[in-house]
Amino acid sequence: MSEHLTTVAGVAVDTRHWIGGERVASAATFTDHSPIDGSVLGEIARGTAAEAGAAVAAAKAAFPAWAATSREERARLLHAVADGVERRLEDLAVVETADNGALLRSHRRGVMPRVAHNFRFFADWLLKLDHADFDTRGHSNHVSWDPAGPCVLITPWNAPLMLATWKVAPALAAGNTVVLKPAEWSPLTASLLAEIAAEAGLPAGVLNVVQGLGSEIGDALTSHPDVRRISFTGSVPTAKHIAASAAANLTPLSLELGGKSPLLVFADADLDLAVDLAVEQYDNAGQVCLAATRLLVEESVAEEFTRRFVEKAALLKQGDPRDEATGLGPNIHPRQLEKIDGFVQRAVAAGARAVIGGHRRDGQYYAPTLLTDVAQDSEIVQEEVFGPVLTLQTFGGEDEAVRLANDTRFGLAATVATGDPERARRVTGHLVAGTVWVNCFFVRDLRAPFGGSRHSGVGREGGTWSFDFYCDLKNTVTSPKGWKDHG
Ligand code: NAP
Ligand code: MG
Numbered sequence: 276m277s278e279h280l281t282t283v284a285g286v287a288v289d290t291r292h293w294i295g296g297e298r299v300a301s302a303a304t305f306t307d308h309s310p311i312d313g314s315v316l317g318e319i320a321r322g323t324a325a326e327a328g329a330a331v332a333a334a335k336a337a338f339p340a341w342a343a344t345s346r347e348e349r350a351r352l353l354h355a356v357a358d359g360v361e362r363r364l365e366d367l368a369v370v371e372t373a374d375n376g377a378l379l380r381s382h383r384r385g386v387m388p389r390v391a392h393n394f395r396f397f398a399d400w401l402l403k404l405d406h407a408d409f410d411t412r413g414h415s416n417h418v419s420w421d422p423a424g425p426c427v428l429i430t431p432w433n434a435p436l437m438l439a440t441w442k443v444a445p446a447l448a449a450g451n452t453v454v455l456k457p458a459e460w461s462p463l464t465a466s467l468l469a470e471i472a473a474e475a476g477l478p479a480g481v482l483n484v485v486q487g488l489g490s491e492i493g494d495a496l497t498s499h500p501d502v503r504r505i506s507f508t509g510s511v512p513t514a515k516h517i518a519a520s521a522a523a524n525l526t527p528l529s530l531e532l533g534g535k536s537p538l539l540v541f542a543d544a545d546l547d548l549a550v551d552l553a554v555e556q557y558d559n560a561g562q563v564c565l566a567a568t569r570l571l572v573e574e575s576v577a578e579e580f581t582r583r584f585v586e587k588a589a590l591l592k593q594g595d596p597r598d599e600a601t602g603l604g605p606n607i608h609p610r611q612l613e614k615i616d617g618f619v620q621r622a623v624a625a626g627a628r629a630v631i632g633g634h635r636r637d638g639q640y641y642a643p644t645l646l647t648d649v650a651q652d653s654e655i656v657q658e659e660v661f662g663p664v665l666t667l668q669t670f671g672g673e674d675e676a677v678r679l680a681n682d683t684r685f686g687l688a689a690t691v692a693t694g695d696p697e698r699a700r701r702v703t704g705h706l707v708a709g710t711v712w713v714n715c716f717f718v719r720d721l722r723a724p725f726g727g728s729r730h731s732g733v734g735r736e737g738g739t740w741s742f743d744f745y746c747d748l749k750n751t752v753t754s755p756k757g758w759k760d761h762g
Contacts, residue, residue, distance in 0.1 A: 281317030284369035293469035295333035296479025310376030322487025324495035330483040334425035334452035337480025342422035353398035355475035360391040375461040393440040397448040420746035422450025424503030432461035433562040445741035533659040534687030537680040538567035544692035561663035605639040615662030622655035686728030
């Protein structure tokens with residue numbers, strides 16, 4: 276077996292970059308670990324600025340032909356990629372679970388089918404993309420979505436292939452070429468995607484994957500003058516760095532960032548439903564950007580809500596994410612675990628009370644935690660933990676609920692539990708968030724705009740909004756006069 280192949284959960288994964296339709300090795304490597312047991316999964320190419328530049332050059336070289344490919348042919352190829360994802364669904368699921376520790380059953384049944392859907396959806400949307408021509412004093416206006424050029428797509432580890440393909444698919448559908456940089460803590464499924472795309476017939480250079488450390492190759496990608504779009508999902512500090520780097524060339528950016536989303540539980544809510552929604556916030560060990568980590572509960576039901584929440588959370592089985600019965604897996608990395616525990620211990624030192632959890636468990640696991648007695652302006656209420664840590668605060672009425680909900684620098688999502696549709700309408704109207712759910716959570720449709728307000732992001736993707744971002748929109752105005760007779 277090649278020294279560049281590693282076997283993960285029985286699946287061979289190439290550890291090199293994928294540039295211009297070829298595997299490219301780096302002189303150096305970094306080690307990828309499994310959060311399940313800390314085992315070494317492989318030595319991954321540790322990209323350099325020169326390799327990042329080579330990937331952009333490959334994307335630039337492949338762009339004219341890909342941009343000139345008909346919409347129908349691009350859509351056909353994206354469906355072929357989706358077919359490949361579906362054929363290798365089990366491989367992708369087991370490798371992703373080994374690499375980032377998220378539940379295998381959710382990779383099998385939810386995440387990887389969604390990866391295929393990302394390609395199908397944007398392929399189909401491309402074919403429907405249209406804006407009716409309109410008339411200005413007899414002149415026709417025609418709007419077109421023109422391919423923009425090479426795109427740099429940078430993604431995090433919490434939902435690696437899902438978040439990568441949610442960008443890759445529309446970027447390719449738009450007629451752009453792509454350089455994808457996956458996260459250092461979960462690099463493997465991007466390598467499999469390169470393989471699947473090549474087998475599906477995607478021309479060389481249309482999709483490139485560069486592995487490595489963001490701190491080492493990020494700038495070479497984001498400040499590159501040939502890059503026409505940057506789409507990033509990750510943390511606020513990295514986003515600020517990337518925005519500054521992109522500013523050198525005024526490269527348009529889409530930023531999908533962190534959150535500190537609220538779940539508002541009103542006294543008139545179906546309390547069992549509200550409790551289910553609250554416990555669901557421990558999904559993926561709390562490593563979900565959209566997670567409603569701030570439980571805001573109306574005073575009159577707070578005690579009863581807490582009692583039922585504790586009961587329900589006690590049923591969560593924490594352990595190996597490959598086990599069907601597991602509800603809560605490990606956290607991604609020892610550094611992340613340190614970070615989570617740091618937040619909790621500082622909160623407790625500041626007077627918070629851990630109703631459940633508040634400590635680490637053996638291995639890379641953190642006990643699901645609920646903290647009460649937290650001040651609105653405290654770190655634990657204001658900062659994203661990105662672990663299984665929720666806070667609970669109470670409110671007296673609607674105005675206070677909305678004020679607390681909106682009082683962070685984030686605005687990614689919000690969830691409202693109420694039995695009163697009029698209240699739902701009033702409250703949702705006042706919430707600052709890219710997505711608001713009423714009596715539900717995590718219902719996502721690719722036709723909807725997705726993104727965050729304030730520090731949760733810049734711009735929206737999804738449906739036509741994705742094409743608006745990834746394309747150079749053009750309006751062509753044609754006069755009725757001046758035509759020569761070509762009859
Ligand atoms: P991160 O540290 O910001 O990293 C995200 C990506 O950026 C990784 O690929 C990282 O590479 C790369 N990167 C790091 N430094 C860079 C630089 N100087 N230039 C270019 N790229 C650089 O975020 P994370 O900890 O992986 O992800 C968690 C965050 O993502 C949370 O805040 C979460 O809320 C957010 N998130 C948001 C959404 C959303 O849709 N809004 C979805 C999921 C997650 P390395 O891995 O090599 O450092
Ligand atoms: Mg890993």
